[in-house]
Amino acid sequence: MKKKTYEELIKESPVTYDMYANMEDDGNRYEVSDGALELMSPAPTPTHQSVVNELQYKFNVSCRNDYIIYSSPIDVILSATEVRQPDLIMIHRSRVEIIGSKGINGAPDLVVEITSKHSRRQDKVQKRIVYAKYGVPEYWIVDLSNFTLEQYVLDRDRYDLTEVYAEDETIRSKTATCASFSMGEIVRSLPVQPDKIN
Template identity: 55%
Template sequence: MTKEKNQSQETESGTRAGDDNAEVRDQRLTYDDYAAIDDGLRYELADGRLELMSPGPSSIHQLVSFEMQRTIFETCHMDYIVFYSPIDLILSAHEVRQPDLLMIHRSRMDIIRMRGIEGAPDLVVEILSPSTLRRDKLDKLRTYARYGIPEYWVVEPKVGTLEQYVLQGERYELHNVYEEEEPVSSPTVLCISFTMKGIMDNIPSIRD
């Protein structure tokens, strides 16, 4: 077999392999695919794969979310827009998340669009539930860092703690863990001022 023929076959083989890889890449869903789904369920789009968000959040999850949104709004509404779920955070054509809370400085309102938020907000908050533990503490930790979100909070409603992660380079570092009466502050969102005790004291007792 001649060298030229060998090269020709290798080129054809390489082209076929490249086509296969391109086909695999093209099979990832996009935001348009995600937005076209109308089955009554809630999803996120993680690197082109649908992730089901059902069952719905628990009552304590919703109460904590509301209290945090209300409390943050009191001190930050002049400088920041505060959104709460459901809101599409469109980080790329293949990455669409629905954080529980997010904050955007009013100087960056250009990333707020009719269909959702297109770009990295200044701060994102996820409130844990048993069904989202791994997703929030591992998968989203990596995802939000990859897309350059400066600060990420993970709130554990059962014990009333807040884990604060701050972006250092391309990864998050655990900056602090807040509980009880320790004042929550932020190195990136300076208007933040509350305590987790203040949040949790406003949550009524919920029966199992």
């Protein structure tokens, strides 16, 4: 079967995971949102990548005995027509069966998105609705404009914003109780401080 290009696939509806997985590699990253192929925003900034790395390090130090931790790019296949690439995910070791050969087949226990000016609306509105719909128990949004962490916990089919953490307030996950750190620790651990970046 001939691999299709992005231009060919966006004309098709709905786009499924199989179509997406077999598309021509053009060097870009995509997600499938309700059967529509979406081009992801520009490459992450150094600060974004450093925050992802620091979060992953913190989780690995305190949670790796109980959780498997992945950072993007990794496909989270929520349904045949909903495929996301969160910045960071955690899966409890009792649920390893959702880890497949091509991606994660179902909802992780915790999803983290690091938001930027390009992705703020998508992370705070669209993805919040999607992750709740597919049963992700806890969703964090890290906002790089003010280095805060918004913690959303699933209540039936919608998220409640349970806390907004900043500076040295200790972040405590409702799902991954092993996690314990602050945004201040994350910021101070960055190799280049945000105010020093041009």
